[in-house]
Amino acid sequence: MFHLSSEDLGIVALxxxxxxxxVVCSLPLAILVAHGLARLSFxxxxxxxxxxxxxxxxxxxxxxxxxxxxxxxxxxxxSVLEQWFGIVFAFRWTGAALASAIMGFxxxxxxxxLSIEAIDQRLEVAARTLGGSRLWVFASITLPLALPGIITGxxxxxxxxxxxxxATITFVSNIPGETETLPLAIYTFTQVPGGESQALRLSIIxxxxxxxxxxxSEWLTRSSKRLQGDDRR
Amino acid sequence: MIAVDIEQxxxxxxxxxxxxxxxxxxxxxxxxxxxKSSVINAIAGIxxxxxxxxxxxxLSLFDAAKGIDLPPEKRRIGFVFxxxxxxxxxxxxxxxxxxxxxxxxxxxxxKEARVVELLGLGALLRRKPRMLSGGEKQRVAIGRALLAQPxxxxxxxxLAALDVPRKTEILDYVERLRDELIIPIxxxxxxxxxxxxxxxxxxxxxxGKCLAVGDVDEVMGRxxxxxxxxxxxxxxxxxxxxxxxxxxxxxxxxxxDGGQLIVPHLDAPxxxxxxxxxxxxxxxxxxxxxxxxxxxxxxxAHVTAIDDETGPIxxxxxxxxxVTLVARITRRSFRELEIRTGQKLYAMVKAVSFDQxxxxxx
Numbered sequence: 001m002f003h004l005s006s007e008d009l010g011i012v013a014l015x016x017x018x019x020x021x022x023v024v025c026s027l028p029l030a031i032l033v034a035h036g037l038a039r040l041s042f043x044x045x046x047x048x049x050x051x052x053x054x055x056x057x058x059x060x061x062x063x064x065x066x067x068x069x070x071x072x073x074x075x076x077x078x079s080v081l082e083q084w085f086g087i088v089f090a091f092r093w094t095g096a097a098l099a100s101a102i103m104g105f106x107x108x109x110x111x112x113x114l115s116i117e118a119i120d121q122r123l124e125v126a127a128r129t130l131g132g133s134r135l136w137v138f139a140s141i142t143l144p145l146a147l148p149g150i151i152t153g154x155x156x157x158x159x160x161x162x163x164x165x166x167a168t169i170t171f172v173s174n175i176p177g178e179t180e181t182l183p184l185a186i187y188t189f190t191q192v193p194g195g196e197s198q199a200l201r202l203s204i205i206x207x208x209x210x211x212x213x214x215x216x217s218e219w220l221t222r223s224s225k226r227l228q229g230d231d232r233r
Numbered sequence: 234m235i236a237v238d239i240e241q242x243x244x245x246x247x248x249x250x251x252x253x254x255x256x257x258x259x260x261x262x263x264x265x266x267x268x269k270s271s272v273i274n275a276i277a278g279i280x281x282x283x284x285x286x287x288x289x290x291x292l293s294l295f296d297a298a299k300g301i302d303l304p305p306e307k308r309r310i311g312f313v314f315x316x317x318x319x320x321x322x323x324x325x326x327x328x329x330x331x332x333x334x335x336x337x338x339x340x341x342x343x344k345e346a347r348v349v350e351l352l353g354l355g356a357l358l359r360r361k362p363r364m365l366s367g368g369e370k371q372r373v374a375i376g377r378a379l380l381a382q383p384x385x386x387x388x389x390x391x392l393a394a395l396d397v398p399r400k401t402e403i404l405d406y407v408e409r410l411r412d413e414l415i416i417p418i419x420x421x422x423x424x425x426x427x428x429x430x431x432x433x434x435x436x437x438x439x440x441g442k443c444l445a446v447g448d449v450d451e452v453m454g455r456x457x458x459x460x461x462x463x464x465x466x467x468x469x470x471x472x473x474x475x476x477x478x479x480x481x482x483x484x485x486x487x488x489x490d491g492g493q494l495i496v497p498h499l500d501a502p503x504x505x506x507x508x509x510x511x512x513x514x515x516x517x518x519x520x521x522x523x524x525x526x527x528x529x530x531x532x533x534a535h536v537t538a539i540d541d542e543t544g545p546i547x548x549x550x551x552x553x554x555x556v557t558l559v560a561r562i563t564r565r566s567f568r569e570l571e572i573r574t575g576q577k578l579y580a581m582v583k584a585v586s587f588d589q590x591x592x593x594x595x
Contacts, residue, residue, distance in 0.1 A: 122318055128305040129277050129312040130332030130381040140331075144322050228322040 019161035022101035034112035064170025095172035100164040104157030115149020155217035239285035260432025278305035311383030317370040319362035326358040332381025368399035429510040454557040468512035491554015496587040513561035515586040530582040
């Protein structure tokens with residue numbers, strides 16, 4: 001029974017590509033934002049924090065609709081991006097990646113921010129007195145010490161991206177081979193007569209992928225903590 | 234030479250400190266909350282005063298009027314923090330080399346091998362900070378600061394978090410640094426014992442102000458600073474030289490400008506300069522030269538000042554030869570002996586009242 005068709009494999013590959021690209025592209029920004037929220041105080045910080053957390057509380061369909069309005073071919077951002085850089089999000093797999101990046105962003109920022117806030121700031125001060133510039137201290141002290149949070153945030157966002165449905169289907173629709181990720185495919189197969197077995201196969205793959213992501217996260221977090229001189233298990 | 238003249242408002246606390254000091258070890262002394270940490274944070278560039286200037290030798294680290302404010306990484310100040318603050322994700326050697334790697338090779342005057350040897354770190358290099366004891370951590374922190382090739386070493390209460398044997402151990406290491414690396418040290422402490430043993434010049438801070446700057450033996454003997462140096466801790470510091478060892482009784486004789494002191498055996502060669510701190514409460518007085526008495530140190534002295542507050546205790550400032558001694562006696566003894574300024578008498582100090590922390594290499 002468990003024989004994956006080339007169509008199945010294509011769906012899995014697309015899903016992984018969307019999730020990986022969304023995570024890789026949003027990680028640097030998430031670290032920057034998390035660091036800013038953890039270490040800076042500026043007017044409007046609460047508002048920035050609220051906006052970042054919005055995708056967590058809004059119905060995903062609303063996020064997808066907002067993306068469609070903003071990043072669509074005629075949208076204020078989408079039209080500029082297409083004209084100036086030739087980047088198109090609407091009805092492309094890149095749009096799916098954007099949707100899952102935005103849905104996973106609050107999870108990522110939250111985990112990284114917590115781990116940065118847990119670092120003793122005086123360690124950074126000590127590094128400065130030893131001759132490290134702000135940037136070097138960030139790279140050599142802050143980032144390595146925040147690594148467990150960065151790993152957790154990345155994996156949470158990755159898992160969120162694999163499961164993303166509402167925002168994706170609203171923003172980039174359900175185009176086989178282009179935007180039809182795992183959840184969208186499973187949904188489609190449940191809607192056609194005789195599609196249950198394929199839906200079941202894909203669901204099992206989703207479960208396996210999620211468990212693998214969790215296990216990887218756990219393992220990475222442990223080994224990064226060990227690297228940091230924390231031998232507690 | 235370090236010259237500080239700064240003003241800073243920190244919440245309700247106003248810091249206004251001005252001093253200049255030149256010595257192998259400058260002690261920055263004051264109670265907690267006196268402003269010691271604020272001063273060295275400003276020297277290191279961690280905080281920024283609202284006005285004034287900070288100079289080391291001819292180099293201006295901070296000058297509000299001229300708009301100079303070097304960032305901490307450009308000041309080359311070796312900062313040793315109270316709780317070591319080693320980087321937990323690096324082993325001891327990476328911690329040690331963190332600052333050295335950021336200096337260009339021609340600036341590396343202090344070598345790793347030398348520091349490792351001097352601070353006894355050889356066996357610890359591969360360990361993570363978590364696996365070190367408090368004293369070991371502090372030694373690594375000192376080594377790390379030194380290898381960043383600083384112009385000056387700032388030590389902020391480096392012994393505060395340690396137990397007594399570790400304290401003595403680190404004090405010994407600090408003395409070795411001073412003697413062998415010839416690097417100026419600013420040593421911050423609220424402990425009279427540490428300041429008296431280490432510092433040559435002391436800066437006394439209280440309530441955000443600088444009360445006194447001067448030689449440690451002169452400043453610590455001043456009665457008018459007693460509210461800051463403290464009742465319990467009041468005392469004086471004598472500059473002495475080892476003149477003889479008595480192997481049989483395990484005693485050491487110290488010469489000073491005004492007489493001799495006998496103390497328990499000291500591990501120092503004859504001729505070595507040694508600093509002895511005598512607490513005021515360890516000095517008792519007699520009008521006649523006492524006979525048949527267990528106290529080994531009986532010094533002829535005369536009274537130069539009387540600190541006559543109300544209360545059961547009277548502090549007297551005595552001159553023994555050219556040095557100053559402080560004696561603490563009860564008001565009743567003071568009255569019954571009818572002590573006056575200028576009076577000649579005998580100051581007595583038990584040899585056993587000297588301990589490891591009160592006698593050290595000068």
